[in-house]
Amino acid sequence: MQSLRLPVVAAPMLIVSGPELVIAACRAGVLGAFPLGNPRGEGELDAWLERIERELAEAADAGESVAPYVPNLVVHPSNTQLPAQLEAVVAHAPEIVITSVGSPKNVVPALHDAGAQVWADVATVHHAERALEAGVDGLVLLGAGAGGHTGWANPFAFVRAVRERFDGTLVLAGGVSDGASILAAEALGCDLCYLGTRFIASAESRAQPAYKQMIVDSELDDIQLTDVFSGMNVSMMRKSLVANGLDPRDFGVQGASGGPLYAERNPGGPREWRDIWSAGHSASGIHDVAPVAEIVDRLEREYHAARAALRERLR
Known part of the structure; x- marks a missing residue:
């Protein structure tokens, strides 16, 4: 995409x-994504889409x-608003649509008819294969350490396993917070990276100020994987559990036999x-809350510095 300064998606975050x-x-100069469930009121989704398109x-x-x-x-299937959301997206015909939490097969035809590329987020090679069978144009690989709903797979192995099967657009999600990690993802074979946690701690995000500061104050070891919810x-974030009077030891990965949610x-x-509140492993690399433009400027400098350093090492 020639309009991109960096191969980055500001990830869609609930x-x-x-x-x-x-x-x-x-x-x-980076892709800006958002979940269609975020606008809640009557007519609010169309208002969001119209505002975004008008200002851009x-x-x-x-x-x-x-x-x-x-x-x-x-x-x-739990998203009862999906038909209305799909109708709105088709009417606005964006260039790209990302699907999450399930098979995209029922929405791919309508989105393709509207001229949109469809990228599906997946957490396993099996789900990647199923999404490709459904006709998607790209895959978002949810690797270990992604914020929000996440996968378990090592990103190195996951990217290489999927790249053996697919030569289309690959986006890596999980643990990316700086320009050096963006370059590393490209070296693995990815086209773009998801950055979510980095943009939670931005001036323009709708996260509460305490949420943003908690990310700044957290390290990788403060992130807890759980399926209890x-x-x-x-x-x-473990600190968020503690702040709500909860014991992080009660919030592990229990599996289907772990009892009531x-x-x-x-x-x-x-x-x-x-x-x-949620965050990914990349919290370790986030040390301030800043405007999006400043964050992207910094990422670009880090990316080019990492490329120059790599060229020097390879001489």
């Missing part, structure tokens, strides 16, 4: 990603090089995402 973050990312068009008319915005469709693996056992307790 609650956190609003029009402000998407627009800032696209204007900074105005920036382009003013001579800026603007990257595409990327809606994210949750295709799990939804039955799916998710990366959460947290919400069933604690119907009035703190809620995942709203009260208990």
Whole structure:
């Protein structure tokens, strides 16, 4: 994509990603993504899409090089709003749509008819193969250490295993927070990287100030993998569990036989995402809250410095 300054997607994040973050990312030269479930009110999804398109068009008319915005469709059967969300996306016909949490097979035809590429996020090689059978154009590989819902696979092995099967667009998610890791992902065979946690700690994200600061104050070892909330693996911050009066030792990976989920056992307790906050392993590399434009400038400098250092080592 010639409009990109860096091969980066500002990842779609529940609650956190609003029009402000998407627009800032696209204007900074990276793909700006958001979950279509974030706008909640009547007519709000269309209003978000219209605002994003209008402000990016105005920036382009003013001579800026603007990257595409990327809606994210949750295709799990529990998403009762999927038909309306799909209809809205088809009407706006974005360049790229990302599907999450399930098979994309039922939405690929309509999105392709609208002229959109479809990228599916996957956490296993099996799911990658299923998504390719459904006709997707790209894959987002959820490697170990990604924030939010995450996979378990080592990113090195995962990327190489999928690249043997697929020569289309690959996006690596998990543990990427600086320019050197972006370059490393390219060396593995990826086309782009997801950065989510880095953009939670941005001025334009809708995360609470305490959430942003907790990311700055956290290290890799402060990130906890658990399936207690939804039955799916998710990366959460231990400090957030503690802040809500919860014992991190009760929030491991229990598997299907682990008993009732947290919400069933604690119907009035703190809620995942709203009260208990997620972050990825890349929290270790985040030391401040900054505007998106400044973050992307920094990533670009780090990326080119890493390339220069690698060339020097290879001489």
